[in-house]
Structure formats: C-alpha cells, structure tokens
Amino acid sequence: MGTSLLSPPGEVVDRRPSLRLPVNRHLRRLVLVLFVGLAFLAAWQRGVQTSTHATFPIFRQSFPHLAAGTDLYDRYPAEQGTEERDRFKYAPSAAVVLAPLSIMPFLVGLLAWTLVNTLAVYAAVRRLLPGREGLLAQFIVFPALIAAVQSTSSNGLIAALLVGTFVAIEAGQAWRAAFAVATGTLMKLFPAALLPFVLVSPRRWRIALAVVAVFALMLAAPLLVTSPAELAAQYRSWVAILLRDEGDLTFARSIMVVFREFSGTTVANWLFQGIATLILLTPLLRKAKWTDAGFRRAFLASLLVYVVIFNHQSENASYVIASIGLALWFLSNERTLARWVLLLACMAGLEAVPYFLVWIWMQFDLLDGPRLLGWIVDRFEKPDAVPAPAVPASDPVEA
Numbered sequence: 303m304g305t306s307l308l309s310p311p312g313e314v315v316d317r318r319p320s321l322r323l324p325v326n327r328h329l330r331r332l333v334l335v336l337f338v339g340l341a342f343l344a345a346w347q348r349g350v351q352t353s354t355h356a357t358f359p360i361f362r363q364s365f366p367h368l369a370a371g372t373d374l375y376d377r378y379p380a381e382q383g384t385e386e387r388d389r390f391k392y393a394p395s396a397a398v399v400l401a402p403l404s405i406m407p408f409l410v411g412l413l414a415w416t417l418v419n420t421l422a423v424y425a426a427v428r429r430l431l432p433g434r435e436g437l438l439a440q441f442i443v444f445p446a447l448i449a450a451v452q453s454t455s456s457n458g459l460i461a462a463l464l465v466g467t468f469v470a471i472e473a474g475q476a477w478r479a480a481f482a483v484a485t486g487t488l489m490k491l492f493p494a495a496l497l498p499f500v501l502v503s504p505r506r507w508r509i510a511l512a513v514v515a516v517f518a519l520m521l522a523a524p525l526l527v528t529s530p531a532e533l534a535a536q537y538r539s540w541v542a543i544l545l546r547d548e549g550d551l552t553f554a555r556s557i558m559v560v561f562r563e564f565s566g567t568t569v570a571n572w573l574f575q576g577i578a579t580l581i582l583l584t585p586l587l588r589k590a591k592w593t594d595a596g597f598r599r600a601f602l603a604s605l606l607v608y609v610v611i612f613n614h615q616s617e618n619a620s621y622v623i624a625s626i627g628l629a630l631w632f633l634s635n636e637r638t639l640a641r642w643v644l645l646l647a648c649m650a651g652l653e654a655v656p657y658f659l660v661w662i663w664m665q666f667d668l669l670d671g672p673r674l675l676g677w678i679v680d681r682f683e684k685p686d687a688v689p690a691p692a693v694p695a696s697d698p699v700e701a
Contacts, residue, residue: 356383364397419458439629446625480512585668
C-alpha cells in the first residue's frame with residue numbers, strides 16, 4: 303500500500319504484492335548511471351563509430367531547411383541519408399523545437415539529443431510510478447529504451463511527453479499539459495490520443511482552452527523564420543507525406559502488418575485503427591469510473607500500448623512507449639504466471655503479438671471482464687433468471 307503522486311490527496315493506492323526490491327539512494331544512482339551511460343554509448347556509436355545513420359542528421363537539418371525556405375519534406379541525400387525513407391516527417395513547428403541541435407557541433411548535439419531522450423524517460427517513469435514500483439518500471443522499460451536511443455529516434459522524448467501530459471492533467475496543470483501534448487502531437491500525431499483525459503478531467507474547459515492556445519502558438523511559431531506563403535507550402539508538403547505513409551501496408555512493426563502477413567489480405571490501416579479506437583474508447587462509457595485514479599492509470603497503460611501496435615509507422619524504437627504501459631499494467635496488478643510470461647515476451651523484443659495480447663487483457667480489465675463473463679455464463683445456464691447488466695460492468699451512469 304502507498305500513496306501515489308497521481309492520486310487525489312489522502313487516497314491510498316494498493317500496489318498489490320511487491321517484488322521486494324529495496325529502494326535506496328545507491329540503487330537509484332545505479333539506474334541513473336545506466337540511463338546516462340546508454341546516452342553516451344549511443345552518441346559514440348552514431349557519432350564516432352559510424353557516420354551513415356540518418357535519423358539524427360534529419361532532425362538536425364530540419365531547422366536550417368525551414369529557415370532557408372526549402373521543402374522540409376524533400377530528400378537531401380548529401381545531408382541526411384540516401385534512402386527514400388530518409389525524410390523529415392514532423393510538422394514544421396517541430397523543426398523550431400529542434401532548432402538548438404542545428405547550432406551545436408554534431409557530436410555535442412547528438413549527445414544532447416540522446417541525453418534528452420534517456421533522461422526524459424527516466425524522469426517520466428519515476429513521476430508516474432514513484433518509489434519501488436518506479437524503480438522496477440525503469441528496469442522493465444530499459445530494454446526497449448536501448449533500441450529507441452541507439453536509433454537516435456525521438457521515441458523516448460515522445461514517451462515522456464505522453465506521460466507528462468497525463469501527469470499534468472491529473473495535477474490540474476493546464477499549461478504544462480497543453481505544452482506537452484502540443485509538442486508531442488506536432489512531432490508524432492498520436493499524442494493527440496491523450497485528449498480523452500482532458501474530457502474526463504474536472505478542469506476540462508481550462509485545460510482544453512490552454513491546449514487550443516498552445517497549439518495555435520506552436521503552429522504559427524515557424525513564422526519567426528519563414529513567410530506565411532512558405533509556411534503554408536510546408537504544411538501542404540507535410541500533409542502529403544502523411545497521406546502517403548498512411549497507404550503503406552508493409553512498413554511498420556505493428557499488429558496490422560502481422561495480421562496482413564498471416565492472413566494474406568490487404569486490409570487498410572484505417573479499418574484496423576478505427577475498430578481498435580472503438581475498442582479503446584468503450585471503457586470510457588463507464589462514466590462513474592472517471593473519478594477513479596486507478597481506472598485512469600489503467601486506461602493510460604492501454605493507450606500507451608494502443609498508439610504503438612496500431613501505428614502504421616511504428617518501428618522497433620517505438621516500443622519504448624508501449625513498454626511504459628506494459629510496466630504500469632504489470633506493476634498495478636497481481637503478478638500471475640500469465641502476466642509474467644507476457645511481460646518477459648514483450649521485454650524479449652517479440653513486440654507486436656505479445657503486446658497485442660497484453661492490450662486485449664488491459665481492455666478486458668477496463669470493462670470489468672470477469673463480471674461480464676460471469677453474467678454471460680449465468681445467462682446461458684439460467685436464461686430466464688439473469689437480468690442483463692447495464693453499461694459495461696454495470697456501472698451507474700451519472701447525469
């Protein structure tokens with residue numbers, strides 16, 4: 303039992319049976335050294351050992367291209383990779399956020415970038431799950447973080463912004479929440495999936511207005527270095543590249559690609575994503591649960607997995623986002639053999655399939671599946687004696 307930073311004052315949260323990992327300053331420092339060491343190792347690998355990796359150069363060159371008025375989304379083989387996929391794919395506003403990287407020496411900027419991604423995840427996990435559970439969560443997340451940081455991707459930062467948005471909304475910090483969700487969404491669109499948390503917040507209108515205001519400011523931020531006409535052209539190019547990627551049915555390490563390869567079909571991404579979104583949002587019909595901090599954390603865990611396994615552009619590096627949801631789910635429930643098996647399968651890098659099974663389990667729990675299944679069994683055994691439950695899990699609906 304313990305008091306969570308994400309719980310209302312005075313609320314006691316049952317963390318279930320502990321793994322009894324001792325928490326002290328030395329162990330925390332060891333974990334921090336592990337995270338920082340990963341950042342230095344990745345910077346050495348991509349900045350000294352090899353110079354052909356394209357991801358960081360793409361980020362680094364984005365602001366110079368924006369300021370020069372050239373198409374952010376064109377190919378620049380001499381600067382940022384020779385493959386067709388080596389293109390900038392974030393909103394023009396993201397180039398402004400990444401501007402500091404362009405003025406630093408390459409190796410210094412690369413180290414700063416890897417440190418930002420590792421330390422952001424370290425801080426976000428610790429903020430989400432304080433105490434012993436936070437330390438355990440950092441160990442669970444670390445294998446996925448290795449892939450994210452070694453690829454010099456932005457996924458560590460995106461994961462931290464997703465968690466940071468949730469934490470800020472829970473604390474009623476409207477402007478912090480708005481900044482986190484706007485920054486994340488203009489880099490990768492799926493952080494916008496956190497907007498349901500705004501709707502269930504008691505301060506929904508204040509947070510919503512802050513989100514709109516920050517989005518407007520960030521969308522216009524490139525005007526500091528470019529003209530309105532050039533910015534409009536950049537946004538058109540951005541939309542075009544997003545639409546092109548949406549039609550790609552073979553790229554990504556998502557459950558959608560696994561299904562298509564197994565079934566031999568060519569089902570469109572939007573159909574998978576539409577069905578999955580309906581499944582994701584169904585538990586929110588349990589309006590009486592909106593005030594339950596445990597329910598909101600469980601929904602966050604589900605969302606963190608959902609945005610990766612149903613993302614048509616997810617990569618190996620993307621699973622650092624899902625791994626935080628995995629850790630939150632595992633550490634918030636009873637540690638059964640089945641949960642251990644799924645946890646280890648996900649940590650081993652098997653990715654889409656075990657994470658999909660975890661996500662289905664998460665949704666089952668959010669809908670109070672055992673109670674619903676019990677009703678179904680009783681209904682078949684005594685078809686005339688069992689009244690149907692109202693709303694998922696029989697929760698009363700508030701006016």
